[in-house]
Amino acid sequence: MSEAELVAADAVIDLDADSNNCPAxxxxxxxxxxxxxxxGLRIG
Ligand SMILES: [Zn+2]
Known part of the structure; x- marks a missing residue:
């Protein structure tokens, strides 16, 4: 996985953030x- 892909994935689910938005x-x-x-989508 490239660095750009890692950044994109982190923008979807950031477990260190106060809250996340469901990608679905x-x-x-x-x-x-x-x-x-x-x-009911499971993350993490
Ligand atoms: Zn959802």
Whole structure:
């Protein structure tokens, strides 16, 4: 994986951020949650 791809992936799911947006439904996933509350997508 190239550095550019790593940056792009980090922009989608940043486990160090206060919150993330689900890549599937764009709902907010609270920090520490391993699952999107909107659609149930599992992250991390
Ligand atoms: Zn979702």
């Amino acid at each position: 439904c764009m709902d907010v996933i609270p920090k520490g949650s391993a699952q999107c509350p909107g659609c």
